[in-house]
Amino acid sequence: MKLATLASMMTLAASALVGHASAETVKMLSVEPNIQAGKDYYSNIKKAFEAKNPGVTVQIDYMDDASFKSKLPTLLQSSARPDIFFTWTGGVFFEQAKAGILKDVSAEMNAGWKDAFSQAGTNAMAYKGKVYGAPMYAASVVLWYNKKLLAQAKIDPASIQNWDDFLNAVGKIKAAGMTPIVVGGKDKWPLQFYYGYLATRIAGKDGLANADAGAAGGFENPDFVRVGAEFKRLIDMKPFQPGFMDTNNNKAAGLFGDGKGVFHLMGNWLYGSQQKNSTSGKGLADDELGFIRFPAVKGGKGKATDTFGGINGWLVTKDASPSTTKWLKFLLSRENQIEGGKQALWLPIAKDAGSGVANPLMRQIVAQFEQADYHQLYLDQALGASVGATLNDVSAELATGEVSPKEAAQRVEEARRMR
Amino acid sequence: MTDAKVAAARPLTAKARIARMYRDGKLTTILLFLPPALLLFTLFVVTPILNAAHLSLYRWSGFGEVTDYVGLKNYSTLFAHSIFHQSMWNSVKIILASILLQIPLALGLALLIYRKTPTNTLFRLVFLAPYILAEIASGLIWSFMFDGDYGVSAQVASALSMPSFYILADKQFAFLAIITVIVWKYFGFHMMIFIAALQSVPGELLEAASLDCRKSWQIVAFVKLPLISHAIKLSVFFSIIGSLQVFDIIIPLTNGGPSNSTHSIVSYLYTFGLTRLNVGYGSAVGVALFLFCVFTALTYKRLVIREGKSA
Numbered sequence: 001m002k003l004a005t006l007a008s009m010m011t012l013a014a015s016a017l018v019g020h021a022s023a024e025t026v027k028m029l030s031v032e033p034n035i036q037a038g039k040d041y042y043s044n045i046k047k048a049f050e051a052k053n054p055g056v057t058v059q060i061d062y063m064d065d066a067s068f069k070s071k072l073p074t075l076l077q078s079s080a081r082p083d084i085f086f087t088w089t090g091g092v093f094f095e096q097a098k099a100g101i102l103k104d105v106s107a108e109m110n111a112g113w114k115d116a117f118s119q120a121g122t123n124a125m126a127y128k129g130k131v132y133g134a135p136m137y138a139a140s141v142v143l144w145y146n147k148k149l150l151a152q153a154k155i156d157p158a159s160i161q162n163w164d165d166f167l168n169a170v171g172k173i174k175a176a177g178m179t180p181i182v183v184g185g186k187d188k189w190p191l192q193f194y195y196g197y198l199a200t201r202i203a204g205k206d207g208l209a210n211a212d213a214g215a216a217g218g219f220e221n222p223d224f225v226r227v228g229a230e231f232k233r234l235i236d237m238k239p240f241q242p243g244f245m246d247t248n249n250n251k252a253a254g255l256f257g258d259g260k261g262v263f264h265l266m267g268n269w270l271y272g273s274q275q276k277n278s279t280s281g282k283g284l285a286d287d288e289l290g291f292i293r294f295p296a297v298k299g300g301k302g303k304a305t306d307t308f309g310g311i312n313g314w315l316v317t318k319d320a321s322p323s324t325t326k327w328l329k330f331l332l333s334r335e336n337q338i339e340g341g342k343q344a345l346w347l348p349i350a351k352d353a354g355s356g357v358a359n360p361l362m363r364q365i366v367a368q369f370e371q372a373d374y375h376q377l378y379l380d381q382a383l384g385a386s387v388g389a390t391l392n393d394v395s396a397e398l399a400t401g402e403v404s405p406k407e408a409a410q411r412v413e414e415a416r417r418m419r
Numbered sequence: 420m421t422d423a424k425v426a427a428a429r430p431l432t433a434k435a436r437i438a439r440m441y442r443d444g445k446l447t448t449i450l451l452f453l454p455p456a457l458l459l460f461t462l463f464v465v466t467p468i469l470n471a472a473h474l475s476l477y478r479w480s481g482f483g484e485v486t487d488y489v490g491l492k493n494y495s496t497l498f499a500h501s502i503f504h505q506s507m508w509n510s511v512k513i514i515l516a517s518i519l520l521q522i523p524l525a526l527g528l529a530l531l532i533y534r535k536t537p538t539n540t541l542f543r544l545v546f547l548a549p550y551i552l553a554e555i556a557s558g559l560i561w562s563f564m565f566d567g568d569y570g571v572s573a574q575v576a577s578a579l580s581m582p583s584f585y586i587l588a589d590k591q592f593a594f595l596a597i598i599t600v601i602v603w604k605y606f607g608f609h610m611m612i613f614i615a616a617l618q619s620v621p622g623e624l625l626e627a628a629s630l631d632c633r634k635s636w637q638i639v640a641f642v643k644l645p646l647i648s649h650a651i652k653l654s655v656f657f658s659i660i661g662s663l664q665v666f667d668i669i670i671p672l673t674n675g676g677p678s679n680s681t682h683s684i685v686s687y688l689y690t691f692g693l694t695r696l697n698v699g700y701g702s703a704v705g706v707a708l709f710l711f712c713v714f715t716a717l718t719y720k721r722l723v724i725r726e727g728k729s730a
Contacts, residue, residue, distance in 0.1 A: 073481040095480045098483065099480075242585060246567065385696035402678055
């Protein structure tokens with residue numbers, strides 16, 4: 001009797017498997033969106049795609065940030081790997097490409113697909129000339145300021161064009177008895193934004209690429225020593241809030257939202273996070289909030305319009321099911337990109353999709369991003385995990401005065417050579 | 420009776436021994452109960468250790484095949500790394516604090532409240548509460564307490580009209596703060612061990628002692644403490660091994676900062692091995708930690724918990 005039940009169950013299971021295999025499934029693994037609207041966005045697109053493509057099912061799985069990062073290496077090496085997965089691009093992506101677990105989609109990109117995206121977007125999805133996926137959105141770091149406080153210090157934001165202007169402004173704000181800059185030093189990377197942006201301005205695109213390749217003294221060359229020295233000029237003015245090394249990034253956003261500091265160098269997401277982390281939950285209103293580009297540095301090789309930030313997208317794994325790119329193209333279509341921008345989920349990366357962005361501050365950020373000739377990926381991601389972490393470390397140690405600009409440059413170069 | 424004695428005295432051949440074990444049912448017991456334990460132990464303890472030892476000889480990011488053999492380079496980098504030295508020293512500091520602060524504190528409290536009364540039960544519960552809390556939760560709670568802007572330390576500072584102080588941002592005090600939290604978190608556990616031991620001290624003995632000694636400290640020093648010495652030794656052992664493994668308190672409190680000055684060996688492993696995608700290097704730290712633990716455990720057992728005297 002038992003045996004008969006078992007046998008019938010096995011037949012049932014087998015038929016279910018067969019039935020399942022006849023329809024194609026595209027498996028997508030994403031990090032958990034932090035708001036429900038983000039999840040709804042995906043499930044709506046999935047429904048539309050499945051209606052158009054009978055026989056193809058899209059399976060979207062979510063993992064929280066930390067589990068995603070820790071489970072991915074094992075998952076990608078198993079047979080249960082997803083067809084596409086979310087990526088922050090940069091160093092981790094390079095490791096995955098090097099390990100040969102990704103699928104080269106260059107042919108399809110070159111056959112016209114890439115025209116849909118900005119150049120910075122597709123560049124970020126490439127490793128050694130091969131493209132392994134498609135970009136979805138960008139993040140851009142700008143120098144946010146509190147309008148009311150800046151006016152109190154009698155500073156016109158438009159007058160801050162270069163680094164010296166910025167340092168002058170910091171001096172004036174200090175003299176007026178306010179905290180010039182809030183920063184989440186405990187997380188280190190917010191301090192690295194200064195180092196990274198200065199490097200983008202001083203060494204520029206080519207300088208960074210050369211240093212990464214180890215040419216002209218690598219990260220020890222005079223340009224990078226100057227990066228540290230310029231950063232140190234700022235630090236010597238003691239511009240940060242007291243106890244900034246025990247402030248994590250969320251708390252820094254809250255402090256900024258509470259009006260406890262004038263400037264905050266942070267990504268476009270600060271718009272929402274300063275509200276969420278503020279004491280009132282409302283933060284600074286739209287008319288109290290402004291931003292400028294990161295100032296230019298005299299004699300620097302980078303353009304003042306170059307931007308610094310992130311690019312996120314989707315990577316295709318090897319042996320992905322045939323409909324994967326079809327789904328990816330649908331997911332990243334112009335309409336869906338415009339919709340994502342309209343809902344203020346992120347900064348869309350498809351060309352001209354920025355027009356749909358409703359919030360004026362966000363629209364300005366998108367415009368600056370689209371104007372930029374070059375978008376530098378966060379240095380801690382672009383240069384790989386080891387150099388990246390060292391950069392974060394030395395940025396923090398410069399800020400606490402424990403290393404000199406020259407030592408900082410040496411440490412980064414040492415990490416590059418060990419890579 | 421005599422036959423059995425003779426049989427026991429004479430060395431048995433392996434075959435005879437197995438036959439006897441079969442007869443008295445020991446063999447069945449072994450075959451039934453050993454494999455699950457052995458399998459689990461091998462699968463989850465021995466294999467990972469051997470795996471880590473193997474990986475520690477490679478440079479490996481965690482993705483793809485393990486091919487880049489580097490010999491002992493990971494170990495030489497490790498032993499030359501100043502932050503690793505700092506982390507080792509920090510672990511030693513935690514051990515010292517556990518033995519010199521935590522255990523005396525736990526012992527003192529245990530002596531005060533080991534008798535079964537309703538008030539004592541209440542105190543026991545209060546003192547044990549920190550131990551029951553999850554490590555991450557207590558780390559977070561304390562990081563709010565130490566917060567110089569919104570935390571308790573900010574309130575204290577403003578009540579005393581002093582400028583705010585940021586303990587966890589200060590290289591000198593951050594580690595002291597961590598030690599405070601560790602002592603606070605674990606003294607209750609040791610206290611419970613001592614309470615259990617004190618309750619098993621025979622009442623007649625204490626009665627006799629109270630007739631002989633006039634002062635209660637004498638009873639403590641000459642009767643109670645010697646009688647619970649096994650519990651103290653065990654507690655010290657737990658503190659040492661626990662101190663070497665501290666991780667989840669440090670991460671929410673300081674995340675190893677400021678400037679990597681407050682890492683323990685394990686948080687060092689996590690920061691430099693895992694988050695930097697340097698699994699080979701992390702394995703080397705793991706192996707070093709494992710050997711260190713084994714060495715400490717064996718030495719301690721040899722020197723302090725001598726066999727037969729432990730109970």
